[in-house]
Amino acid sequence: MASSSSSSSSSCSCFVVLLLVFTSFSSVLSSSISHQIPTKNQTLFHPAKELKKLKHIRNYLRKINKPPIKIIQSSDGDVIDCVLSHLQPAFDHPDLKGHSPLEPPERPRGNSNSTEEAIENFQLWSESGEFCPEGTIPIRRTTEKDIYRASSYRRYGRKPIKHVKRDSSGNGHEHAVVYVNGEQYYGAKASLNIWAPRVTDQYEFSISQIWVISGSFENDLNTIEAGWQVSPELYGDNNPRFFTYWTTDAYQATGCYNLLCSGFVQTNNRIAIGAAISPISSYRGKQFDIGLMVWKDPKHGHWWLEYGSGLLVGYWPAFLFSHLRSHASMVQFGGEVVNSRSNSGFHTGTQMGSGHFAEEGFGKASYFRNLQVVDWDNNLLPLTNLQVLADHSDCYDIRQTTNNVWGTYFYYGGPGRNVKCP
Structure with missing residues (x-):
């Protein structure tokens, strides 16, 4: 009797196990099939494909994150690598291999800041x-997280191609x-x-900058750009950051932000391009x-960048250029935002400058002062x-004037979406 009972119990246990295995297999198969046949809003x-993407990203990171001789941790979470100057990304360019950074050029004559207090x-x-x-030079370390955050990992560090149209009313860029x-x-x-303007969508940005431009806005545009920007997509936060940019083909295949490709040669060990600026302005403060x-540079023809109180950043x-190899034909100063209309088709609430209109003036609106150009x-x-x-003056506006202290200057900016900018 005991033997029969044991056999019956064993058979029952085997059946339960088989039932569980079958149920599990059916569940996995069903899940597999449901993943193979996506619904309207699903993608396979x-x-x-993911492994290929990861390989591409890691190869890119190995290329731009050079071995540091010193690492500095920033309070905002950035990691700054101190990289030997001759190992920086610029010298990966075929025309720069084996080169070293050049000596400083002759500075333009004339100084509009002679009566100003240097801050x-x-x-x-x-x-x-x-x-x-x-x-060495300081380079903000780029991470996998930075690149995965981008709308397109293949164009990480570049502006959208649609950026090129100067009439920005139809492409989401407003100036x-x-x-x-x-x-x-x-x-x-x-x-x-x-300032630290509010950016309401991860794929929007707010920029204040100088543009040095030559060529047409179709496919051979040459630009050199520098200023500050708030870009959650690029940096993962809302801090205003010092940035540079260049292109020689209207943002299509050449150029990038900061040191995210070979091109710009940095010579300064105290300024990190792409790092957060501090302190910032405060409203009524x-x-x-x-x-x-x-x-x-009149001697060698390279385009140099100076930051702050006479700090040469590099060139x-x-x-790198076609039209800008000789001179620029246009210079611009001011602000730019992306308006993606991601909020049910309404205008973005991304701010430009301080987020306040030009009419509010000093201490409230954002400004450029002592505007000048360099001659031949x-x-x-x-x-x-x-x-x-001003592409849409009800959203962002600008007022330019002149006086004896600030020379040529202007206030600009705005809140974006408001009662007059729906």
């Missing part, structure tokens, strides 16, 4: 007074700028104050601004024949 997961500006990573050693064109320009200079100057080699003989000159453009 392709392991091979030293810092970045968060160097608040403690720690900088990279001489002979409030002043500009000059029609002559030959060899540089530009201005001081602009720093203290105002902080930075001086920026881009100019063409864009002349060979390396002289800084005040601007004449300025033109003013």
Whole structure:
């Protein structure tokens, strides 16, 4: 009897096990089938495609994240690598291999800041007074997380191609700028104050910058750009950051932000391009601004960048460009935002500048002051024949004027979506 009972119990147990296995298999099969036949809003997961993407990303990171001789941790979470100058990404370019950074060029003559109090500006990573050693440059480390955050990993570090159209009313880019064109320009200079505008969508940004431009806006546009930007997609936060950009084919295949491709040659060990700026301006409070100057070295033809109180950051080699190899035909100053209309088709609430309109003036609106250009003989000159453009003045506007202290200057910006900007 005991034997029979044991056999019956064993058979029952086997049946239960088989039933569980079958049920589990059916569940897995059903799940597999449901993943193979996606619903309208589903996309297939392709392991091979994801592995290829991961391989591409890691190869890119190995290329741009150079081995540091010192690492500095920033209070905002950035990691700053101190990289030997001759190992920076610029020297991966075929035309720069084996080169070393050039010596500083002759600075343009004339100084609009002679009567101003120099304000030293810092970045968060160097608040403690720690900088990279001489002979190295600070590079903000790029991570896998940075690239996965981007809308397109293949175009990480580049502006969208649709950015090229100057009439931005239909492509999501809106400007409030002043500009000059029609002559030959060899540089530009201005001081602009720093804010932390609200950016309401991860794939939007808010930028305040100088553009040095030549060529057409169709497919051969050459630009050199520098200023500050808030870009959650690029940096993962809402801090205003010092940035540079260049392109020689209207943002299609050449150029990038900061040091995210070979091109810009950095020479300074105290400024990290792409790092957060500190301090920033406050509404009805203290105002902080930075001086920026881009100019063409008369001797070698390279385009140099100066930041703050005379700090040379580095240069864009002349060979990178076609039209800008000789001179610029347009210079712009001002703000730009992306309006993706992601909120049910309404205008974005992404702010430009301080987020307040130009009419509010000093301490409330964002400004550029002491606007100048560089002429063929390396002289800084005040601007004449300025033109003013606000793509949507009910969303972001601009007001330009002149006085004896700030020279040519303007207030600009706005809140984006409001009762007049639905």
